[in-house]
Amino acid sequence: MKLIIAIVKDVDALAVSDVLVEQQFRVTRIASTGGFLRHGNVTLLIGVEDEAVERVFGLISEACEKPDPGQHKATVFVLPAEDYVQLG
Numbered sequence: 816m817k818l819i820i821a822i823v824k825d826v827d828a829l830a831v832s833d834v835l836v837e838q839q840f841r842v843t844r845i846a847s848t849g850g851f852l853r854h855g856n857v858t859l860l861i862g863v864e865d866e867a868v869e870r871v872f873g874l875i876s877e878a879c880e881k882p883d884p885g886q887h888k889a890t891v892f893v894l895p896a897e898d899y900v901q902l903g
Contacts, residue, residue: 817868818896819861821875822847823889828857831878831889835861838874868893 823831825846832842843860863871872891879888 816896817863817865818894819871820892821859821889822856825855825857827879831875834874834878
């Protein structure tokens with residue numbers, strides 16, 4: 816299992832989270848601000864099976880608007896998630 820941390824522009828966040836949820840991925844949204852340019856961002860936390868990582872990359876890329884020159888659609892980190900617990 817992997818934890819994908821995707822940082823997208825706030826204008827893309829709704830489209831990205833909607834397409835991920837439509838494809839049955841669970842997403843947690845966290846409002847964030849970029850350190851260098853101080854632009855509004857949203858950090859998405861997505862837990863997926865290893866084989867779904869590339870699919871999530873594609874969905875994020877397709878849902879984001881074309882970036883300005885020198886910018887990126889998203890910054891994505893993939894971390895191993897050996898275990899998770901849902902407390903109830």
